[in-house]
Amino acid sequence: MTPIQRRLAITMRAWFAACLALLLPFAAAAQQGGLEIDIVGGNAQALPIAVVPMPYQGSGTPPDTDIARVVRDDLSRSGQFRGLPEQDMIERPTRGGEVNYATWRTLRQDFLVVGRVVDAGGGAYRVEYELFDVAKQERLLGIAMTGRANAMRDVAHQMADAIYEKILGVRGAFWTRIAYVTSTGTGENINYALMVADSDGHNPQVVVRSTEPLMSPDWSPDGRRLAYVSFEHNNNSAIYIQDLGTGARERVASFRGINSSPSFSPDGSRLALTLSRSGSPEIYVMDLGSKALTQLTSQIGIDTEPVWAADGRSVYFTSDRGGRPQVYQVPATGGSATRVTFQGTYNASPTVSFDGNRIAVAQGSGNVYRIALLDRSLGTPRWSTLSPGSLDESPSFAPNASMVLYAGREGTRGVLYAVSADGRVRQRLVLADGNVREPAWGPYRAR
Amino acid sequence: MNTPTRVLLMALLCTAAVACSKKVKEEAPPATPTTPTTTQPATGTGMYGPEDLDTDACLRQRTVYFDFDQDALRPEFQAAMACHAKYLRDRPSARITLEGHADERGSRDYNLGLGERRGNAVSSALQANGGSAGQQTVTSYGEERPTCTASSEDCWAQNRRVEITYTAR
Numbered sequence: 001m002t003p004i005q006r007r008l009a010i011t012m013r014a015w016f017a018a019c020l021a022l023l024l025p026f027a028a029a030a031q032q033g034g035l036e037i038d039i040v041g042g043n044a045q046a047l048p049i050a051v052v053p054m055p056y057q058g059s060g061t062p063p064d065t066d067i068a069r070v071v072r073d074d075l076s077r078s079g080q081f082r083g084l085p086e087q088d089m090i091e092r093p094t095r096g097g098e099v100n101y102a103t104w105r106t107l108r109q110d111f112l113v114v115g116r117v118v119d120a121g122g123g124a125y126r127v128e129y130e131l132f133d134v135a136k137q138e139r140l141l142g143i144a145m146t147g148r149a150n151a152m153r154d155v156a157h158q159m160a161d162a163i164y165e166k167i168l169g170v171r172g173a174f175w176t177r178i179a180y181v182t183s184t185g186t187g188e189n190i191n192y193a194l195m196v197a198d199s200d201g202h203n204p205q206v207v208v209r210s211t212e213p214l215m216s217p218d219w220s221p222d223g224r225r226l227a228y229v230s231f232e233h234n235n236n237s238a239i240y241i242q243d244l245g246t247g248a249r250e251r252v253a254s255f256r257g258i259n260s261s262p263s264f265s266p267d268g269s270r271l272a273l274t275l276s277r278s279g280s281p282e283i284y285v286m287d288l289g290s291k292a293l294t295q296l297t298s299q300i301g302i303d304t305e306p307v308w309a310a311d312g313r314s315v316y317f318t319s320d321r322g323g324r325p326q327v328y329q330v331p332a333t334g335g336s337a338t339r340v341t342f343q344g345t346y347n348a349s350p351t352v353s354f355d356g357n358r359i360a361v362a363q364g365s366g367n368v369y370r371i372a373l374l375d376r377s378l379g380t381p382r383w384s385t386l387s388p389g390s391l392d393e394s395p396s397f398a399p400n401a402s403m404v405l406y407a408g409r410e411g412t413r414g415v416l417y418a419v420s421a422d423g424r425v426r427q428r429l430v431l432a433d434g435n436v437r438e439p440a441w442g443p444y445r446a447r
Numbered sequence: 448m449n450t451p452t453r454v455l456l457m458a459l460l461c462t463a464a465v466a467c468s469k470k471v472k473e474e475a476p477p478a479t480p481t482t483p484t485t486t487q488p489a490t491g492t493g494m495y496g497p498e499d500l501d502t503d504a505c506l507r508q509r510t511v512y513f514d515f516d517q518d519a520l521r522p523e524f525q526a527a528m529a530c531h532a533k534y535l536r537d538r539p540s541a542r543i544t545l546e547g548h549a550d551e552r553g554s555r556d557y558n559l560g561l562g563e564r565r566g567n568a569v570s571s572a573l574q575a576n577g578g579s580a581g582q583q584t585v586t587s588y589g590e591e592r593p594t595c596t597a598s599s600e601d602c603w604a605q606n607r608r609v610e611i612t613y614t615a616r
Contacts, residue, residue, distance in 0.1 A: 213592060215555060216556060231588065260556050274559075274560075276560070305554065325554065346553065348557050367552065391551065391552065393554060438555065
């Protein structure tokens with residue numbers, strides 16, 4: 001973001017806060033431009049935090065990564081923090097001894113992060129950083145992390161995770177990966193790719209390329225494998241599981257009809273999936289050891305998009321058994337399904353928060369599809385809208401449920417957005433050209 | 448070119464011209480003339496031969512279009528169903544794939560189901576006209592293979608389709 005864009009964003013944010021009640025429905029549409037970070041509403045409760053640039057103090061080549069900026073962008077994107085713009089930092093301390101608390105109190109900052117990069121030997125860098133509570137004049141964290149130049153973004157994301165968790169008491173999910181599908185070209189000449197990238201869209205890697213459609217990536221709970229749908233076998237959908245480390249893959253379902261919507265169980269031992277081998281799409285659970293199938297639904301309509309409840313005992317899915325697509329829930333061993341969504345004529349593609357309290361869906365009304373959130377933690381179900389539309393789809397919760405990733409449009413191009421779970425902050429992820437869709441947020445990574 | 452064929456061609460051209468001249472929303476794209484005859488085998492036996500797939504106007508109609516969120520066959524495609532079914536009857540070794548597609552709106556996985564429903568609807572219509580189920584394979588690409596990429600009613604109407612492909616003549 002250029003300084004001018006940033007100033008614009010700040011000005012508009014203040015303006016929105018003042019006119020919030022009147023303008024919220026229009027604010028989102030008005031903000032859709034080239035800005036990297038869209039502030040779609042008042043952000044009064046976000047915690048002000050200053051992440052001061054962390055200079056290289058070694059004797060070799062400095063790392064390419066602006067570590068402080070990665071940390072600041074992560075925290076701001078969550079909606080929980082408001083990062084102080086770099087040009088407003090009138091002091092640039094790099095260690096605790098240089099911190100002048102009065103300066104940061106004047107700048108109305110609740111928290112302060114300072115640090116520096118030094119040589120760790122063998123071409124590696126050592127990032128030393130500290131987190132301070134400005135009001136209490138207290139050091140909350142003092143951590144050093146080591147990594148090579150190409151791991152500096154990983155280091156920065158882990159720093160953001162540690163800061164997020166220290167202040168909010170919730171594990172951060174910045175050092176995670178996302179999977180998504182891209183397509184380029186039209187007609188007979190479409191090329192598809194299954195990609196994996198960092199949670200902020202950086203460092204994209206190709207997992208599979210194909211001239212046939214690729215769909216529905218889903219992460220194994222350990223983050224080592226992806227299940228997905230490919231049409232390369234007999235020009236029909238088939239489900240594959242691929243090891244991201246070795247590239248080895250297995251075709252686990254290629255029955256007659258549709259083979260789609262794979263979803264790993266929380267313990268990774270089973271896969272929920274959609275098969276239409278019986279005549280219409282039904283939900284099944286496959287034991288990944290024996291490949292034995294258990295059929296969960298049996299209806300004339302379309303049952304699809306299974307996704308596991310956090311406890312692994314039930315499965316949410318989309319069904320049009322009532323006429324239009326709605327979200328239902330069925331025990332993972334089979335049995336009768338109960339309807340979950342009642343507001344709106346079209347609710348599909350459920351994603352469930354880790355605690356099971358919240359379900360995000362693609363909610364349709366006429367030609368407009370938005371991401372909507374159903375919160376069931378307070379007894380009465382409560383709906384909120386997370387995205388402006390008009391062709392938003394495929395929501396996917398972050399592992400800590402602080403954000404939802406989804407696919408939207410920018411003109412005729414598919415792009416990904418990350419929105420804070422309170423709907424306050426929305427960011428378009430910076431990705432390569434081509435149509436991008438079907439994001440799947442991966443699990444926490446092991447340190 | 449014999450006289451009946453010439454008359455038929457003229458009729459087709461007229462129909463096509465009329466179809467092009469009126470702009471109706473939610474209507475199928477212009478490439479779907481309402482064929483006046485059901486079957487017009489070129490050979491003297493009254494049976495279709497493989498070459499008819501390239502020459503017969505009815506058999507050359509290989510795309511069936513659908514209304515939004517619908518899998519019901521529109522009446523104008525009955526003629527095409529009849530001639531393709533007859534071809535399947537006349538040529539038991541022939542095999543077709545019915546490839547179902549949906550427009551971009553809504554869930555991709557749900558649209559996979561919708562595409563299959565449309566493929567099944569065409570398959571049922573062919574079977575109702577005497578085509579054997581064993582000659583047909585239904586597959587669905589959902590919204591993954593659009594022929595038109597704009598987000599407009601016109602484009603969506605072109606993408607809601609079933610493509611009939613002869614894998615064996």
